[in-house]
Amino acid sequence: MDWNPRRITVAGVSGSGKTTLATRIAERLDLPRVEIDALFHGPGWQPRANFVAEVEAFLAGREWVIEWQYRLVREQIAARADTLVWLDLPTAVTLAQLTRRTILRRLRREELWNGNLEAPLHTVFTDPDHIIRWGIRTRNQLRELMPNIAAAHPHLRIVRLRSRRERDRWLRCTLVR
Structure with missing residues (x-):
């Protein structure tokens, strides 16, 4: 294989499994990884x-895996990455995953980043920026962005995975060190 990804970013809507996939890629290829939400x-x-500044410092490394999110740094990540793995799962799948994850985190009072907890579940009805409402509102955002990203960054190999099965097959068969 003449393709050897070393700077990989993982894109997807909320609940698509970006962080989990980024972790699996980093483990499989033995690459440094940072969780962008924690930054x-x-x-x-x-x-x-x-x-x-912290994202730019991480991107200065020779090899890495990071999620592709946050407008403030998306361009820098795309410019430096050699591979963008796009989790383009069906909306029903991502919303189910997002809802399940949010409920479990809240019920377990799981600490996320820097002492933060998921908002109380009832706020899904009152807070327009509640993560579940955010997931619904932004569910098609990447489909609109990807053509522009591909055109602006012709060096970037974009791998579009449309199902969990495709994701698992890609991890198993494509990513070998």
Whole structure:
């Protein structure tokens, strides 16, 4: 194989499994990885002041895996990456995964990044930015962005995975060190 991905970003809507896939890729290829949400979210869900600088420092490395999100750094990530893995799963799948994950995190009072917890479940009805409502509102966003990303970054190999089966097959058969 003449393709040897070393700087990989994983794109997908909320609930698509970006973080899980990024972790699996990093483990499989023995690459450094950072969870971009941990860099972005400070205490009280406030954006961290040094977010962009920390992402840029990570991207300066020779090899890495990171999720492709946050407008502030998407362009830098795409420009530096050699591979973008796009989890383009059906909306029903991503919304089910997002809902399940959100409920479990809340019920377990699982600490996320920098002391943050998922919002109380009832706020899905009152908070327009609740993660589940965010997932519904932005569910088609990447389908609109990808043609522009591909055109702006011809060096970037985009791997579009449309199902869990495709994702698993790609991991098993394509990513070998």
